[in-house]
Amino acid sequence: MPPPADIVKVAIEWPGAFPKLMEIDQKKPLSAIIKEVCEGWSLGSHENFALQIADATNFYITEKNRNDIKNGSILRLTTSPYQTAVQLHERIQSSSMDAKLEALKDLANASRDITFAQEFINLDGISLLTQMVESGTERYQKLQKIMKPCFGDLLSFTLTAFVELMDHGIVSWDTFSVAFIKKIASYVNKSAMDTAVLQRSLAILESMVLNSQDLYHKVAQEITIGQLIPHLQGTDQDIQTYTIAVINALFLKAPEEKRQEMAHILAQKQLRSIILSNVIRSPIPINDEMAHQLYVLQVLTFNLLEDRMMTKMDPQDQAQRDIIFELRRIAFDVECEPNNSGSIEKRKSMYTRDYKKLGFINHVNPAVDFTQIPPGMLALDNMLYFARHHQDAYIRIVLENSSREDKHECPFGRSSIELTKMLCEILKVGELPSENCHDFHPMFFTHDRSFEEFFCICIQLLNKTWKEMRATSEDFNKVMQVVREQIMRALTLKPNSLDQFKSRLQNLSYTEILKIRQSERMNQEDFQSRPILELREKIQPEIMELIKQQRLNRLCDGTCFRKISSRRRQDKFWYCRLSPNHKVLHYGDLEESPQGEVPHDSLQDKLPVADIKAVITGKDCPHMKEKGALKQNKEVLELAFSVLYESDEYLNFIAPDKNEYCVWTDGLNALLGKEMTSDYTKSDMDTLLSMEMKLRLLDLENIQIPEAPPPIPKEPSNYDFVYDCN
Numbered sequence: 001m002p003p004p005a006d007i008v009k010v011a012i013e014w015p016g017a018f019p020k021l022m023e024i025d026q027k028k029p030l031s032a033i034i035k036e037v038c039e040g041w042s043l044g045s046h047e048n049f050a051l052q053i054a055d056a057t058n059f060y061i062t063e064k065n066r067n068d069i070k071n072g073s074i075l076r077l078t079t080s081p082y083q084t085a086v087q088l089h090e091r092i093q094s095s096s097m098d099a100k101l102e103a104l105k106d107l108a109n110a111s112r113d114i115t116f117a118q119e120f121i122n123l124d125g126i127s128l129l130t131q132m133v134e135s136g137t138e139r140y141q142k143l144q145k146i147m148k149p150c151f152g153d154l155l156s157f158t159l160t161a162f163v164e165l166m167d168h169g170i171v172s173w174d175t176f177s178v179a180f181i182k183k184i185a186s187y188v189n190k191s192a193m194d195t196a197v198l199q200r201s202l203a204i205l206e207s208m209v210l211n212s213q214d215l216y217h218k219v220a221q222e223i224t225i226g227q228l229i230p231h232l233q234g235t236d237q238d239i240q241t242y243t244i245a246v247i248n249a250l251f252l253k254a255p256e257e258k259r260q261e262m263a264h265i266l267a268q269k270q271l272r273s274i275i276l277s278n279v280i281r282s283p284i285p286i287n288d289e290m291a292h293q294l295y296v297l298q299v300l301t302f303n304l305l306e307d308r309m310m311t312k313m314d315p316q317d318q319a320q321r322d323i324i325f326e327l328r329r330i331a332f333d334v335e336c337e338p339n340n341s342g343s344i345e346k347r348k349s350m351y352t353r354d355y356k357k358l359g360f361i362n363h364v365n366p367a368v369d370f371t372q373i374p375p376g377m378l379a380l381d382n383m384l385y386f387a388r389h390h391q392d393a394y395i396r397i398v399l400e401n402s403s404r405e406d407k408h409e410c411p412f413g414r415s416s417i418e419l420t421k422m423l424c425e426i427l428k429v430g431e432l433p434s435e436n437c438h439d440f441h442p443m444f445f446t447h448d449r450s451f452e453e454f455f456c457i458c459i460q461l462l463n464k465t466w467k468e469m470r471a472t473s474e475d476f477n478k479v480m481q482v483v484r485e486q487i488m489r490a491l492t493l494k495p496n497s498l499d500q501f502k503s504r505l506q507n508l509s510y511t512e513i514l515k516i517r518q519s520e521r522m523n524q525e526d527f528q529s530r531p532i533l534e535l536r537e538k539i540q541p542e543i544m545e546l547i548k549q550q551r552l553n554r555l556c557d558g559t560c561f562r563k564i565s566s567r568r569r570q571d572k573f574w575y576c577r578l579s580p581n582h583k584v585l586h587y588g589d590l591e592e593s594p595q596g597e598v599p600h601d602s603l604q605d606k607l608p609v610a611d612i613k614a615v616i617t618g619k620d621c622p623h624m625k626e627k628g629a630l631k632q633n634k635e636v637l638e639l640a641f642s643v644l645y646e647s648d649e650y651l652n653f654i655a656p657d658k659n660e661y662c663v664w665t666d667g668l669n670a671l672l673g674k675e676m677t678s679d680y681t682k683s684d685m686d687t688l689l690s691m692e693m694k695l696r697l698l699d700l701e702n703i704q705i706p707e708a709p710p711p712i713p714k715e716p717s718n719y720d721f722v723y724d725c726n
Helices: 030-040 081-091 097-110 114-122 125-135 138-146 148-167 178-189 195-211 213-222 225-232 237-253 256-268 271-280 288-309 318-332 344-357 366-371 377-389 391-402 412-426 450-469 473-492 498-506 510-522 530-557 634-639 658-671 679-696
Strands: 007-013 020-025 049-053 074-079 559-563 572-578 584-590 605-608 612-617 640-645 649-654
Touching: 020 030, 030 049, 030 074, 074 081, 081 097, 081 114, 081 125, 097 114, 097 148, 114 125, 114 148, 125 148, 125 178, 148 195, 178 195, 178 213, 178 225, 195 213, 195 237, 213 237, 225 237, 225 256, 225 271, 237 256, 237 271, 237 288, 256 271, 256 288, 271 288, 288 377, 288 412, 318 344, 318 366, 318 377, 318 391, 344 391, 366 377, 366 412, 377 391, 377 412, 377 450, 391 412, 391 450, 412 450, 412 473, 450 473, 450 498, 450 510, 473 498, 473 510, 530 572, 530 658, 530 679, 559 649, 559 658, 612 658, 634 640, 634 658, 640 658, 658 679
Parallel strands: 007 074
Antiparallel strands: 007 020, 049 074, 559 572, 572 584, 584 605, 612 640, 640 649
């Protein structure tokens, strides 16, 4: 007879004693269980003890997480979180350097547990740590000269404990003094600083900036870009990552009017070229976190274009109209005529003719073309850059098209406006960076005016594609669709330089695009006759069942999810997988991202599928309603889902990518007997249905299809039949 569900068999350790095998009744209060364990070892004052998971995490067992205990678990009897917090609070104030160092090391480890963290914070532990950092005490500074390694470790463990405690979100970042900020900033500003101290100091500054607008201003006064740049010129990729993260945070939180000023400083300090030579072209492979920070920097840099993109041209503004005159002057090598040269009507007629050749929609007043937002004035900026920096190509395009028949000319003005708008859409100008994206393009770090150069390459591509398509004005939208496809296909190859991007576009001619489209069309034959539609309907339930089984199998394999916090780089992971009998979800925290599957017995938590009430997605998820930057992030919203169980308990997820999001939401809906509606299911249905239809429509009369694959024939006795061409 199986044991009752509320009884769990565990082993309990106590230093210096043999472990005890014990049955725990989950219905009994935790305090009663601890009392029983203490009495077994003749220990008094059971209220001063607690149980811990005896693994690397050392997390305390509480009434909230006690259901995580499973059969075979090894627990440890230890001092209660309160007693441990009191002891560590006293020990870190010891006059002995060795004792203090050991205490801070223990505090850094213990602070990862939220139960302990709450107790230590209640003792005003955060204030004590900040005082220790602020004073940095002269005594420590004297010790630093004679005991430098010890001092580095002392400070490193202090800052580690601080970061771990703050990561729980119990204390507001707004509570810290200017003295504390100055001290942390000083560790970053020093040329020679212990690596661990520098790393944690950068992490603290980033969290301060991201979590408080008030602290942003204080940090910005203490840290300059010039002081951060040297950290990028080393070889430690973690330090480089944290440094770029601080720059990104300062960029992100800067008021709009200061972002352009900050971008100018970054350009002066040659940040782009330093990142290119020391990070992107470094022999050390770029890890995911560095790729994310480079992507964020790329997005924030392109977002500086948003102001121009959303600025309409004022047709009455003479300075703005002078730019259009400049475009005309460069194209046709004409100087502005004096007011008395010919009649007004003659000059108007001449301007109208030239503006028509330049490809503007409004030949009389081209300024009107730039009143559309987006792309607004950004399109005119791009055109002027192209005309000035690629003058030969600009003149050739304008003159080539002005010499063609009207219906075959590629209108440069209209094309530039639409192309600028398209490039802004492709690069998502104006959107916040995604929390999970690593999609940076090395080529954008190879030039100070990368967007303008990107435009110059693409406008020449557009003109080339127009000629290859023998397009007329009616084909304008078709040409733009082909150009978009060419650009997107070239970008997916992640070219390392703008020249490499250009050469890849050369290989994606209109003829090549047609071949690719034809190949894709052949793989997506459309069967619309009635008998075939009936066959599709008949097959569809079988395919849906196959997809359902695949989703459930994937849930059984499990997925590693990342816990997202305000301090992003020190990733914390958790794993979730479905039991083979599809009755229980097993999940638990991990120290690091796993290499392969995580066994069920190493996952501490369980959630019976029968207890699941609903699956919630997007902005309705509780963790998306919490205060913070995540709720503003469109892409994170698209990856968020929650499982509602019991009355108001939730298990919250943020999928690593869209694919995993679809797999998990489909699988959970399948477990609940609901319809699988993800894009991934629709795609799989189309692919599998198409394959099955093609198989069933093959001419297989009198052909026996075996149930099992044919056996592999034996090797021949000799190879005399092989003919040697040499």
